[in-house]
Amino acid sequence: MWPGLLVEWQQGDGGWLGRVTYALAGPHGPVLVEAWVPAALLEQR
Template sequence: MAGGMNKRGSYGPMAERVAAGRAPAPGAPPPAPAAAPPVRPCWVTDSRGRLPGLLLEWRQRPDGWHGRVVHPVEDDAHAWVVVEEWLPAGLLDPA
């Protein structure tokens, strides 16, 4: 039988192949980091005043452009909470 079950070829033993799949080889460059999402700092101005926020994305709606924003809001108990909401572009300014 050509090859047989013990033929390793240039791949090496199974244990080395499994280990190679889990960790980068010594001296190998680190893996490239995942692309950062296009998050941009912004100012949110509404009835509560002007607060910092993070703009996550834009979307055009029938009534105009809206931004999906994460920003702090003071609740009724005077504690700060973080909210995510869609706001009209008129309430957002670049930071």
């Protein structure tokens, strides 16, 4: 699990999805990742 920022909601055929961004360590420095994640896997902190 990584902390990230929820930037958008979208309702899909299987339910709600959140577009999230988060940073990971890459071989040449931080890498920004953007992904659609099922709402059931998101948790507020």
